[in-house]
Amino acid sequence: xxxxxxxxxxxxxxxxxxxxxxxxxxxxxxxxxxxxxxxxxxxxxxxxxxxxxxxxxxxxxxxxxxxxxxxxxxxxxxxxxxxxxxxxxxxxxxxxxxxxxxxxxxxxxxxxxxxxxxxxxxxxxxxxxxxxxxxxxxxxxxxxxxxxxxxxxxxxxxxxxxxxxxxxxxxxxxxxxxxxxxxxxxxxxxxxxxxxxxxxxxxxxxxx
Numbered sequence: 001x002x003x004x005x006x007x008x009x010x011x012x013x014x015x016x017x018x019x020x021x022x023x024x025x026x027x028x029x030x031x032x033x034x035x036x037x038x039x040x041x042x043x044x045x046x047x048x049x050x051x052x053x054x055x056x057x058x059x060x061x062x063x064x065x066x067x068x069x070x071x072x073x074x075x076x077x078x079x080x081x082x083x084x085x086x087x088x089x090x091x092x093x094x095x096x097x098x099x100x101x102x103x104x105x106x107x108x109x110x111x112x113x114x115x116x117x118x119x120x121x122x123x124x125x126x127x128x129x130x131x132x133x134x135x136x137x138x139x140x141x142x143x144x145x146x147x148x149x150x151x152x153x154x155x156x157x158x159x160x161x162x163x164x165x166x167x168x169x170x171x172x173x174x175x176x177x178x179x180x181x182x183x184x185x186x187x188x189x190x191x192x193x194x195x196x197x198x199x200x201x202x203x204x205x206x207x208x
Contacts, residue, residue: 009150016154022121023162024192024199029121033163034188043167045105047160049094054122054159057087058129058152062145065130083126125155166195 022028032050036042061083069079095114098106129148143151169191178187 009147012147013150013154013157016151017158017161018199019202021158021162021199022124022155023159024196025203026124027196028124029119029159032119033166034185034192037163037167037170037188039108040164040167040171041105042108043163045098045102045108047163049098050119050122050159051153051156053087053090053094054125054156055149055152056090057083057122058126058148059145060086060090061126062129062143062148070130079127079130080123083123087122087126121155121159125152128155162195162199166192169195 016022020026023030023033032046036046061079064082064086065079069082091114095106129143129152170188173187173191182190
């Protein structure tokens with residue numbers, strides 16, 4: 001029984017991080033993906049911030065949904081503004097911390113740090129945490145708190161891994177003999193497309 005539970009949690013994590021990667025197979029949250037991936041330092045900082053915010057936001061919204069919105073029968077109407085308020089508060093906390101503790105990273109991330117508030121990847125993950133399958137129109141089951149946590153960490157790790165991988169490729173491309181017409185954004189889009197194909201190739205693995 002314990003082995004089966006661990007196997008299901010492992011598959012849930014792998015599915016969230018790789019097979020259904022939120023950036024490269026679902027194409028959610030592409031603004032920071034292209035915006036901060038020009039340098040490895042900012043990519044690592046953004047990945048860490050998203051992991052922190054996404055995990056806390058999904059945990060808070062799961063509790064908020066199950067303790068208040070769902071019992072009152074107002075979840076379907078109020079979950080978006082309620083979730084955005086929770087995410088905005090957490091992003092403000094991260095922003096204040098970085099401004100004081102790591103000012104160089106705070107300046108490097110620029111406008112993309114407060115934009116985590118409206119990062120659709122964070123909102124989508126929080127929504128999926130309380131309504132699994134929402135974006136596939138298949139709301140037939142629900143996550144327990146621990147399942148939600150594993151799923152959210154999987155999504156966040158997948159987001160960070162894709163972002164850092166893309167940043168590493170872009171840094172290499174800066175010194176590669178790329179035709180002038182493809183320098184910069186055009187080559188970034190081509191690289192993102194090729195990287196996405198690698199993730200799409202995982203589709204169906206382990207039945208996910």
